[in-house]
Structure formats: C-alpha cells, structure tokens
Amino acid sequence: MSDLRANLGTDLRHELAGLALATPLLTASGCAGTGRELEPFTDLDESGPIGAFVTRTITLDPLPGPDGPRVVETPSGLLHAVGRQNPGLQGFLATELPWLAQRRVRTVVSIAGGTLAEWAELARRLGTSPGVDAVEVDLSAANREAHGRPYGADTYPTGKVLHVVRRDLPRGVPVLAKLVPESPLVDVARAAVDNGADGLVVGHGPTALALDPDTLVPALAAPAALSGPALRGPALRRVYDVRSALPEVPLVGGGGIGSGADALAFLAAGADAVQVGSVLFRDPGALARIAAELAAELARRDLTLTDVVGLAHRQADPPTPTAPGGLA
Amino acid sequence: MTTPGGGLDGFDQRSGLDQRSGLDQRGRADQRVVQVRGEVLSVKRVGAHHLVTLVAPGVAERFRPGGFVTLGLGGPLSGRALPRAFALHRARPTGSYGGTAEIVLTVTEEATRWLAAAPAGTPLDVVGPLGRPFALPKEPVTCVLVGEGADAAPLFALAERLRERGCLVHMVLGADTEAALFGVLEARRATRSVTVATRDGSVGSRGEVAAVLPDLLARTQADVVYAAGSPAVLHGAAVAAEAHGAWSQTLLAPRDVPMPCGTGLCFGCTVPLVGEDGVSRQVRACTEGPVLRGDRVQWERL
Numbered sequence: 001m002s003d004l005r006a007n008l009g010t011d012l013r014h015e016l017a018g019l020a021l022a023t024p025l026l027t028a029s030g031c032a033g034t035g036r037e038l039e040p041f042t043d044l045d046e047s048g049p050i051g052a053f054v055t056r057t058i059t060l061d062p063l064p065g066p067d068g069p070r071v072v073e074t075p076s077g078l079l080h081a082v083g084r085q086n087p088g089l090q091g092f093l094a095t096e097l098p099w100l101a102q103r104r105v106r107t108v109v110s111i112a113g114g115t116l117a118e119w120a121e122l123a124r125r126l127g128t129s130p131g132v133d134a135v136e137v138d139l140s141a142a143n144r145e146a147h148g149r150p151y152g153a154d155t156y157p158t159g160k161v162l163h164v165v166r167r168d169l170p171r172g173v174p175v176l177a178k179l180v181p182e183s184p185l186v187d188v189a190r191a192a193v194d195n196g197a198d199g200l201v202v203g204h205g206p207t208a209l210a211l212d213p214d215t216l217v218p219a220l221a222a223p224a225a226l227s228g229p230a231l232r233g234p235a236l237r238r239v240y241d242v243r244s245a246l247p248e249v250p251l252v253g254g255g256g257i258g259s260g261a262d263a264l265a266f267l268a269a270g271a272d273a274v275q276v277g278s279v280l281f282r283d284p285g286a287l288a289r290i291a292a293e294l295a296a297e298l299a300r301r302d303l304t305l306t307d308v309v310g311l312a313h314r315q316a317d318p319p320t321p322t323a324p325g326g327l328a
Numbered sequence: 329m330t331t332p333g334g335g336l337d338g339f340d341q342r343s344g345l346d347q348r349s350g351l352d353q354r355g356r357a358d359q360r361v362v363q364v365r366g367e368v369l370s371v372k373r374v375g376a377h378h379l380v381t382l383v384a385p386g387v388a389e390r391f392r393p394g395g396f397v398t399l400g401l402g403g404p405l406s407g408r409a410l411p412r413a414f415a416l417h418r419a420r421p422t423g424s425y426g427g428t429a430e431i432v433l434t435v436t437e438e439a440t441r442w443l444a445a446a447p448a449g450t451p452l453d454v455v456g457p458l459g460r461p462f463a464l465p466k467e468p469v470t471c472v473l474v475g476e477g478a479d480a481a482p483l484f485a486l487a488e489r490l491r492e493r494g495c496l497v498h499m500v501l502g503a504d505t506e507a508a509l510f511g512v513l514e515a516r517r518a519t520r521s522v523t524v525a526t527r528d529g530s531v532g533s534r535g536e537v538a539a540v541l542p543d544l545l546a547r548t549q550a551d552v553v554y555a556a557g558s559p560a561v562l563h564g565a566a567v568a569a570e571a572h573g574a575w576s577q578t579l580l581a582p583r584d585v586p587m588p589c590g591t592g593l594c595f596g597c598t599v600p601l602v603g604e605d606g607v608s609r610q611v612r613a614c615t616e617g618p619v620l621r622g623d624r625v626q627w628e629r630l
Contacts, residue, residue: 030595037592037615040361056595064610067629071410071588071596078409078588082595085610228409281589282400282411284455285363 010295014051014305016273017174017199017250019134021051021106023291024267024305028203028254028277029054029110029136029178030082031227034096035103041284044105049291051273052106055096057138059111060118062088066221072210077228077256078278079208081220084112089122093129101131108134108176111165112141119161123168134174137165137197139188140204140225152180155191166196174198176252181206185238186245193249200246202238203254203275205231227278232256236269243270243310258286260293268311361591362386366454368446369428376507377478378444379417381430384454388419388427393486394579394619397429397456398590405442412439413582413590413614415556416457417481429456432481432510436583458590459618462486462554462577468494469551472544472574473519474565476537476557477503478510479581483556487518496520498548502537502561506530521548538564545572552577555622559584559630566622576622585613585630600626 012023065085113119139152177192178201205226235255253271366384398411524532555565562578569576588596598610
C-alpha cells in the first residue's frame with residue numbers, strides 16, 4: 001500500500017484534541033457506512049487519506065430505521081433520513097468496531113442516547129472497548145426526558161450529556177460534541193466545553209423537508225437533515241463563529257465539502273479538521289482526491305496546515321461575527 | 329422448501345441479515361468494484377427503450393448477471409449530489425474500445441432523458457459492478473426467467489450463464505404493450521421456450537406476466553424462478569415459485585427501490601425482509617441485493 005502522504009509532497013499530519021491524525025480529513029457520521037463500503041475505494045488505514053473514520057451513530061438498542069424512501073435529492077444537496085439505523089451498541093462492538101480495529105483505522109464512535117442513563121451506559125461500555133480513539137456526541141439526539149427535543153437545542157441538557165459522557169470515558173479518549181444548527185450555537189458550544197467536551201464538531205445540517213411532488217405529503221418517512229453543497233455556506237459561517245467565540249477549543253468543521261479547496265476554506269475559517277460526508281455518495285473515492293487537492297492548495301500557497309487553520313480570522317478586515325447566543 | 333440440485337451457488341443462507349452482515353463478507357471481498365471515468369459509446373433505440381453502451385474499463389471483468397452500476401451524470405445534471413443506478417444488461421471485457429458495459433433504459437424523467445440523448449464520447453463517472461448478483465444453481469436444473477419490459481435486460485446474460493451450466497432455460501417476457509417488450513427475438517434464440525404476455529393483449533396472452541407462471545412451472549417442473557420487474561411482478565413470481573416449491577431470485581429495479589449511493593454508504597435503499605431466524609430486518613438493496621430471495625422479502629411493505 002503506497003503511502004499517500006509521501007506522494008502528496010505536503011505534510012498533512014495533524015493533531016486534534018490530542019489525537020495524532022494522518023490527515024485532517026474525517027468521514028462524517030452516517031455518510032461512510034460501516035467502513036467496509038469505503039474499502040474498495042479508499043485505503044482506510046493511516047497510509048490513506050483518512051485522518052479518522054467517524055462511525056454511523058450508534059444507540060444502545062438496535063434501530064431498524066423507517067420503511068420507504070430515506071433519501072431525496074434537493075437543489076445542490078440531499079435530504080437524508082435513515083432514522084439512525086444501526087445494530088445497537090452490542091452489535092457494533094461485536095462486528096463493526098473489531099473490523100475497523102483490525103484494519104488499524106483510527107475510529108471516532110458517534111453515539112446517541114435518549115436518556116442520561118443511556119448516554120452513561122454508552123460511554124461506559126465504549127470506554128472499556130479497544131479500538132475507540134474518540135467519541136462524538138451526537139447532540140441532534142432526541143431527549144426522551146424532554147418530549148424528544150434535541151439535546152443540542154439548549155445549553156442545560158447539552159451540559160448534562162457532556163458531563164455524563166466525559167465522566168464515564170477514560171481521560172485518554174477525547175470527547176467531541178457535535179452541535180446542531182437550530183440552537184444558540186455559541187452558548188451551547190460553551191456549555192459543552194465547560195462540561196468536559198475536548199472538542200466541537202460543527203457540520204450538522206438543519207432539519208429540512210421535501211414533499212412528494214405528486215401526493216404533496218412528506219417525501220421521507222423520518223425527520224431529515226440537509227446535506228451536500230447547499231449546506232456549505234451556512235456551515236462555514238457557523239465554523240467561523242464558533243472559532244471566533246472559542247478560539248482555543250479544538251474544532252471540526254464540515255458541511256458540503258467536495259474538494260480540497262472546500263476543505264481549505266473550512267480550515268481557514270477555523271476548523272482544525274474537516275468532515276467529508278455526502279460527496280462520498282456520488283464519488284466514493286473522494287477522500288483521496290480531496291487529500292491530494294488540499295495538499296496541492298497548501299503547496300501552491302506555500303502554507304502548512306498549522307498556518308492555514310484560522311487564517312480567515314487573521315485577515316485585516318474580519319467580517320463581523322453574529323452576536324453570541326443568536327441563532328446562527 | 330426443498331433444495332433443488334444441491335443448492336444455489338453463491339446462494340447466501342444469511343441473505344439480508346443486517347445485524348449480522350458484519351460476519352458475512354461474501355460478495356464484497358471478491359467483488360472488487362472499480363470507479364472509472366467512462367464515456368458513452370453508443371445509444372440505440374430498441375422498441376420503446378434505449379440500449380446504452382458505455383466504455384467502462386474494469387467493470388466487465390467482474391460482471392456477474394444481476395449486478396449494476398452507478399453513473400454520475402453530466403451536463404445539466406452534473407450538479408446533482410447523487411449518482412443514478414442502472415442494472416447491467418451485459419458487459420464485455422474486450423473490444424476495440426476496451427471494456428464496455430450495456431444498460432437498457434426507458435426514458436421517464438430528466439436523468440434518463442439526458443442519458444438517452446447523450447452523444448458518443450460523453451464522459452460519465454462509473455462505479456461498478458455493484459450488488460449481489462443472481463445465485464446460480466450448482467446442478468443443471470430447469471429455470472424459468474420472468475421479466476417485465478426493460479427490467480428484463482439482465483436476464484439475458486443470466487440465461488447464457490445458466491445454459492453454460494447445462495440448465496434448461498424458459499423465459500417469460502411481459503410489458504404493457506408490444507412496443508415495451510424487450511428482447512423477445514433474442515429470447516427465442518437463446519432459450520428453450522418463450523412465453524409473452526402484454527397487459528393490452530397486443531401480443532401473447534393478455535394480462536400480467538406473473539399470471540402465466542403457475543401453468544409454466546407445473547409444465548416445466550422448474551426448480552428456480554428468476555424474476556426482474558416491478559415489485560408486483562417480483563411478488564407474483566415469488567408467490568408462484570413458493571406454491572410450486574421452487575426457489576425464487578428476484579431482482580429489484582433501481583426505479584422501484586432507488587439506490588441513492590449504490591455502494592452501501594447511505595443506508596437509503598432498504599428493503600424489509602425476514603431473515604433465517606424469522607426476524608424482520610431492513611437490508612440495503614445495493615449491498616444485500618439487488619437480487620434477493622423472493623420468499624424472504626416483505627413485499628407488502630415495499
């Protein structure tokens with residue numbers, strides 16, 4: 001297996017919340033399957049373009065997902081609603097995680113609980129499982145103790161979740177909090193960090209709706225979020241704002257990244273690493289392409305990764321960030 | 329249900345077990361999907377359909393009947409976030425243009441209209457061959473292949489593989505009208521018998537294609553039914569096969585179960601089916617299928 005990084009001519013090694021990454025490219029949860037599906041197209045270990053593989057979101061109990069259509073195309077994007085179909089923690093630990101560990105894939109496990117007790121159990125059991133390099137807390141999860149409202153919509157439940165997850169994981173396993181856009185974003189980000197989050201992930205799309213053009217009823221059976229290029233501008237804004245407010249906190253950005261230039265923009269807006277998601281649906285080999293393009297973009301500008309992270313904030317006339325606490 | 333002729337080659341007893349798919353790498357380790365920049369070689373009208381030949385090096389070498397490709401479409405569709413899946417008709421590894429792959433499409437909307445009108449040389453991103461192909465019998469048994477319209481296209485390469493194994497092949501082709509039939513002449517050349525049914529009665533028997541199956545299965549004593557068509561046709565074929573005591577292998581059309589990515593990444597193309605353990609699961613049509621055991625699929629939920 002050729003060492004991709006040696007061929008890039010630019011060093012893409014990077015650090016995120018204490019994790020040494022081969023590249024700053026992560027997969028986005030729910031867009032890269034179980035890892036196996038990517039294998040025909042991309043080297044998954046550290047010789048390849050992936051800094052870390054982020055799993056689909058795992059829940060304590062298996063979820064079958066809804067019947068019927070789950071994905072619909074929209075202008076420059078898509079709506080994706082799989083109802084968190086997953087084999088449950090036990091199934092994941094028995095099959096998906098060992099497969100990733102065997103291939104030496106740096107693995108970030110995305111988790112979602114519905115009660116604080118579930119979050120705690122997820123964290124506890126992942127904490128004793130080999131092959132978990134980091135945990136991503138999916139704050140779009142519905143809080144069953146609050147009528148299904150997403151945890152990440154408010155500061156208090158976000159803090160509670162992060163507190164519980166951080167408490168029940170070993171110190172050496174970083175906890176990343178994946179924020180949701182429909183929230184007082186910066187306040188929620190602060191609540192996550194104050195309660196133990198080692199890093200933040202900004203890349204979740206807003207909830208969205210498409211109607212079947214014939215029947216005029218919702219085209220998808222489950223609540224959907226927007227993915228794809230349509231998300232890029234709003235996501236970049238959110239990354240910029242979170243970096244402005246919390247300049248010292250490790251930050252992962254994403255949303256509609258399809259090229260090395262897109263990845264570069266997210267890094268410049270303040271992301272230490274980026275997540276690549278739905279572009280894989282159309283171009284399953286995109287990660288290697290994006291890594292090569294990113295290396296070329298850096299080389300062309302004679303910049304290192306460290307130079308470029310947050311570069312947009314160091315320009316002469318920075319754009320005015322939105323007021324903290326406002327809906328970003 | 330009895331196992332005809334010692335079972336089906338490549339037949340997966342665990343088909344559709346999402347929870348356990350991690351233990352089963354069949355169809356993946358040996359699959360070696362390729363992602364290539366291909367191009368349109370030719371587009372020919374065939375009745376109401378279009379036969380599109382693509383230059384797609386590497387796809388044909390790994391092609392097995394029932395497999396499919398995804399195409400990243402260009403022109404006004406190049407901004408689309410998703411590719412489109414198409415069942416493979418045939419694939420040829422050699423030729424003056426390198427490996428080619430053929431698909432048969434019916435123009436129904438923007439994407440198929442663009443592809444049917446694409447001039448030779450139009451570039452396309454091709455990923456394939458994808459999916460779990462038709463399982464083949466180990467013994468030379470009698471097979472009935474039933475197809476509807478252009479969905480029948482993958483059955484012709486299947487018929488060749490079956491005949492190479494000494495199987496007796498009977499084919500049933502149906503459509504709304506005579507013009508919408510696909511491959512009747514070729515079927516007459518390549519199979520033991522051909523039965524035609526059209527909904528308007530313009531040729532062959534009038535009515536649903538699956539309706540001719542009970543008689544045909546009884547007459548031919550078929551061991552396996554292979555079906556390609558709409559869910560109604562597949563369901564009908566599965567029911568007829570079960571009643572006769574035959575296996576059924578049903579090929580889902582991307583039109584009916586859209587495969588947003590085709591590679592298994594998105595979990596968007598799920599089909600409810602009952603596993604060996606009697607538990608219902610959502611399995612991906614693109615990785616566990618698009619060929620599934622007809623008796624396992626919960627057709628009424630599709």
